Amino acid sequence: MKMKKTSNRIKSANLRCLIVERHRWETGFVREQLQIPLDVAAEFFGAGNYNRPIRVRISGANRQIYPCIVTRIHRTSRTRRINGLPFLGLMGPCFIFLEETGESGLYEIWCQYDVAIVAAKFRGWRQARNSQYGRGRLALIISGSVARKIDRCD
Numbered sequence: 001m002k003m004k005k006t007s008n009r010i011k012s013a014n015l016r017c018l019i020v021e022r023h024r025w026e027t028g029f030v031r032e033q034l035q036i037p038l039d040v041a042a043e044f045f046g047a048g049n050y051n052r053p054i055r056v057r058i059s060g061a062n063r064q065i066y067p068c069i070v071t072r073i074h075r076t077s078r079t080r081r082i083n084g085l086p087f088l089g090l091m092g093p094c095f096i097f098l099e100e101t102g103e104s105g106l107y108e109i110w111c112q113y114d115v116a117i118v119a120a121k122f123r124g125w126r127q128a129r130n131s132q133y134g135r136g137r138l139a140l141i142i143s144g145s146v147a148r149k150i151d152r153c154d
Contacts, residue, residue, distance in 0.1 A: 017099040017146040021137040024093045032089040034082040037128040040139040041080035059110040120153035
């Protein structure tokens, strides 16, 4: 069923999901941030060197909405970052999923800790440049909805 397009709605057929690897050494903002490679962030959130407010809700949990921001461009690391989500500081290495909801600026968020299965499940990963901490993170934008639990790569 397609949603009617209004000024704050996105057609359901056009929904996308951003998948970003979170490393164990995630830094900054008391580790309450998610770094997103610049080219992927521009494609998913739009270009621009400004802080962009967004809202997220944890998939499958209560319907509480958490405000946060996608930061301006960090030129040294060639990233933009999601800041202001305290629960990100509790996560270890995993893949973070941010799926559009159909409402502009609102995303469902969840994670998967079986990084090998997630990496094998999808094709077309983009890898950020390596840093002093290790290899660059993987990121991918998927058209359409993504299963909340991925336990097989086929």
